[in-house]
Amino acid sequence: MTVRTKQTTTLKITRVTGTSSTGKETHDFVNLSVNPELADGDVLSIGSKLSNLQKYPVDGIGRIDASTLAEEH
Numbered sequence: 001m002t003v004r005t006k007q008t009t010t011l012k013i014t015r016v017t018g019t020s021s022t023g024k025e026t027h028d029f030v031n032l033s034v035n036p037e038l039a040d041g042d043v044l045s046i047g048s049k050l051s052n053l054q055k056y057p058v059d060g061i062g063r064i065d066a067s068t069l070a071e072e073h
Contacts, residue, residue, distance in 0.1 A: 004067040009036040011047050012064055015056040027059060036065065 013030040020026050030050075034043060040063060047061035 001072045002069055003072045005070055007036040007065070007067040009034050009038065009043070010064040010066075011043055011050075012060075012062040013047055013050060013054070013058055014060040014062070015054055016059050017056050025059070028056075030054070031064075 011032045011034045013032075014027050015030065016025045017028050018026045032050075034046065038046075043063045044061055051058040051061065
């Protein structure tokens, strides 16, 4: 049986920081560690509240889950 260990969750806020010479938007990212047990709605709520504090317009809010997989012995 496969088990997950070392679970981490990152809240990713994508911000529009300007425009390139070709007219495309340029972005940067704010990545914050959050509790992996948070529901998606809670992560979105936190991201939305933090978006109001940003200097640049926010283009998106995402959640990145990562873990290590191992065989259970």
